Amino acid sequence: MTTYAFLLDIGRCIGCQACVAACKTGNEVPEGRQYIRIVEQTRGTFPNLRGSFQNLRCYHCADAACVTVCPTGALYKEEGLTRLDREKCSGCTYCVDACPYDVPVLADDGRSSKCDGCAAVVKAGGTPWCVKTCPSHALLYDERPKILAEAHRRAAALKMRYPNAQVYGETEAGGLGVVLVLPDDPMALGLPANPNVPLSLTAWQKALQPASLGLTGLSIAFTGLAAVIARRNHLQEVRTLEARNSTGQPTPEAQETKDQ
Amino acid sequence: MTTQTLPHKRQVLRYRVGPRIIHAMLASSFVLLLVTGLMLVWGPLAPYAAGGGSRLIHRIGAVVFMLIPVAYLLFDRPGARELLWDSFHYDRDDWKWLKQVYRYFLGHAAEMPPQGRLNAGQKLHHAGVVIFSALIVASGLLLWVGKGSFTPNGLALAAMLHDVSMLVLTVLLVGHLYFTFVYNALQGMVKGYIPEREARLEHSKWVDSLPEKEPWIVEEVVESPESAVLSPEF
Ligand code: HEM
Ligand code: HEM
Ligand code: SF4
Ligand code: SF4
Ligand code: SF4
Numbered sequence: 001m002t003t004y005a006f007l008l009d010i011g012r013c014i015g016c017q018a019c020v021a022a023c024k025t026g027n028e029v030p031e032g033r034q035y036i037r038i039v040e041q042t043r044g045t046f047p048n049l050r051g052s053f054q055n056l057r058c059y060h061c062a063d064a065a066c067v068t069v070c071p072t073g074a075l076y077k078e079e080g081l082t083r084l085d086r087e088k089c090s091g092c093t094y095c096v097d098a099c100p101y102d103v104p105v106l107a108d109d110g111r112s113s114k115c116d117g118c119a120a121v122v123k124a125g126g127t128p129w130c131v132k133t134c135p136s137h138a139l140l141y142d143e144r145p146k147i148l149a150e151a152h153r154r155a156a157a158l159k160m161r162y163p164n165a166q167v168y169g170e171t172e173a174g175g176l177g178v179v180l181v182l183p184d185d186p187m188a189l190g191l192p193a194n195p196n197v198p199l200s201l202t203a204w205q206k207a208l209q210p211a212s213l214g215l216t217g218l219s220i221a222f223t224g225l226a227a228v229i230a231r232r233n234h235l236q237e238v239r240t241l242e243a244r245n246s247t248g249q250p251t252p253e254a255q256e257t258k259d260q
Numbered sequence: 261m262t263t264q265t266l267p268h269k270r271q272v273l274r275y276r277v278g279p280r281i282i283h284a285m286l287a288s289s290f291v292l293l294l295v296t297g298l299m300l301v302w303g304p305l306a307p308y309a310a311g312g313g314s315r316l317i318h319r320i321g322a323v324v325f326m327l328i329p330v331a332y333l334l335f336d337r338p339g340a341r342e343l344l345w346d347s348f349h350y351d352r353d354d355w356k357w358l359k360q361v362y363r364y365f366l367g368h369a370a371e372m373p374p375q376g377r378l379n380a381g382q383k384l385h386h387a388g389v390v391i392f393s394a395l396i397v398a399s400g401l402l403l404w405v406g407k408g409s410f411t412p413n414g415l416a417l418a419a420m421l422h423d424v425s426m427l428v429l430t431v432l433l434v435g436h437l438y439f440t441f442v443y444n445a446l447q448g449m450v451k452g453y454i455p456e457r458e459a460r461l462e463h464s465k466w467v468d469s470l471p472e473k474e475p476w477i478v479e480e481v482v483e484s485p486e487s488a489v490l491s492p493e494f
Contacts, residue, residue: 069416071301090299090306091315097415110311208420209301212427219431223438226365230442233367241370241457 003080004122005147006131007140008055009181010189011158011165015040015053019130019139026129027118030086030107035115036130043188052183054190058082058103058115059169060177063196066095066104066114071209074112080144080177081117100173100195117177144177151179158183172196269480270456272467274448278335282328283449289324290433292317297426322400325393346378347386353465354380367442369461377466381439388432396425453478 020036029035037056044050060082067075067082074088075095084104089111095104096112107113118128122141126132131139140147151167158165162183169176173195186193275283296318299309308314332340350358356373357364357380364372364381372379378386399421410418440446443462448454456477459467470476 072303072306088303088306090309091312092300094415097410208423212423215427216430219434223434227438227441230365230367234369234442237368237370238458241461
């Protein structure tokens with residue numbers, strides 16, 4: 001299966017907000033929400049200031065914590081990207097709490113919302129809105145190996161000016177679906193150096209929920225069946241007792257019960 | 261034993277009005293909690309949960325559920341004793357009874373070892389309810405107050421504890437409803453009285469210990485006698 005990925009070159013982002021606007025108008029983004037936020041960052045001390053623009057958006061982790069905790073299946077992986085089927089979301093907020101990048105947010109309708117990699121556009125053969133509008137080629141979308149190669153090429157070039165320049169997302173959180181080219185250390189840019197979320201327990205939860213449903217269903221089916229038999233047996237023993245009471249001595253039926 | 265002849269219509273007081281109200285609180289809040297809880301995690305119900313209404317109802321249900329121990333303390337201390345003490349103590353007849361539980365399960369109460377006010381199966385059920393209610397309240401409170409500040413694993417642990425307790429309580433409920441149906445026990449929780457004949461069949465040691473007078477034993481229940489409605493604690 002081909003996996004796809006975005007390239008996000010922070011060295012090239014000029015903070016123009018074009019992707020933000022394109023994403024919002026192109027997609028049915030819920031009211032009050034935006035899937036990309038551009039944050040201006042300054043590092044260093046005067047007069048050696050350096051600025052860049054951080055894109056806060058879903059990075060489509062391969063080992064996506066949000067997908068692991070989502071109990072309804074609204075969040076799922078597809079072709080390397082993390083999709084969200086908002087129709088299925090229960091608004092439990094587990095993804096909000098689990099995401100190491102604080103991406104998902106409940107929209108006003110009580111359902112989770114985040115970038116789904118322009119699922120509808122891409123499936124129709126198009127390019128994601130943000131990529132299409134970016135005027136400075138800071139964003140690309142392609143098969144992941146090609147994106148990775150391009151990222152390393154760009155990082156190498158960037159290293160001439162910024163010695164700490166590097167690729168982020170090749171392996172982080174299992175490998176991100178948004179490969180970033182950073183002009184500096186991730187920490188300096190406000191990105192967690194190690195976003196891997198230990199989810200040993202959550203994996204259990206995944207197995208537990210279907211198992212619970214199965215077990216409950218089974219117990220209902222089993223007792224439902226037994227109820228018919230047992231109720232008849234009990235009515236019979238009450239009738240036996242009644243007969244015994246009216247004659248004052250044990251009936252053959254009562255004897256029978258005793259022999260069992 | 262159950263072989264003695266029994267007057268036809270005599271009724272035995274099973275639950276006064278206090279315990280009946282408490283049980284209604286318990287049953288209704290539990291079902292409410294179960295449905296609104298499942299809505300968050302079960303795909304087919306999930307779309308109806310979005311918006312937060314079900315989460316609010318879940319919390320209201322939780323408050324009612326957590327008030328049950330208080331209600332027991334105020335209005336049904338013998339009941340509380342039964343749940344917290346008797347349900348955890350099994351005599352020799354109880355063990356014998358449990359060994360033959362399959363017969364009781366299939367509707368044959370007649371030749372079972374004699375039982376007290378609670379049979380050994382009820383004791384197991386009630387003990388399970390006590391333990392897993394405590395767990396579901398503890399984990400539920402953790403999810404309530406701690407959700408935003410948990411690590412993902414902490415959150416998963418609390419949710420797992422909550423889920424496991426829910427599962428156990430739900431399976432217990434299935435069994436509870438099963439025996440209620442098979443032994444026609446609902447009348448005791450609705451009217452308060454059950455026929456002496458059935459009471460002796462299933463709880464002979466208990467009936468033997470009751471005083472032979474109203475309100476414990478009545479000839480026929482048309483309406484609950486005054487004295488049964490107004491329990492000493494009420
Ligand atoms: C009084 C005790 C209870 C409290 C305080 C409580 C509280 C909570 C809280 C805070 C949540 C997290 C969901 C959210 O933030 O809206 C939750 C989830 C849930 N509750 Fe409860 N609850 C209680 C009892 C119950 C009972 C008795 C049941 C069912 C039998 C139940 C079933 C569920 C289920 C199925 C979930 C979603 C499961 C999950 O989080 O993995 N709860 N509860
Ligand atoms: C939803 C429908 C329910 C029905 C129809 C029902 C029915 C009954 C009946 C008939 C009894 C009396 C049995 C006897 O003669 O001793 C009883 C007792 C009891 N039930 Fe339920 N029940 C329901 C739900 C629940 C739930 C959800 C729980 C706990 C989670 C529960 C816990 C108990 C306990 C602890 C007792 C003993 C009452 C006491 O000692 O005060 N029941 N129930
Ligand atoms: S991929 Fe689509 S949904 Fe995601 S940020 Fe870009 S335009 Fe928005
Ligand atoms: S960045 Fe957050 S929302 Fe996006 S895939 Fe990773 S865990 Fe999920
Ligand atoms: S809020 Fe929605 S998308 Fe997020 S974990 Fe819950 S059900 Fe899944």
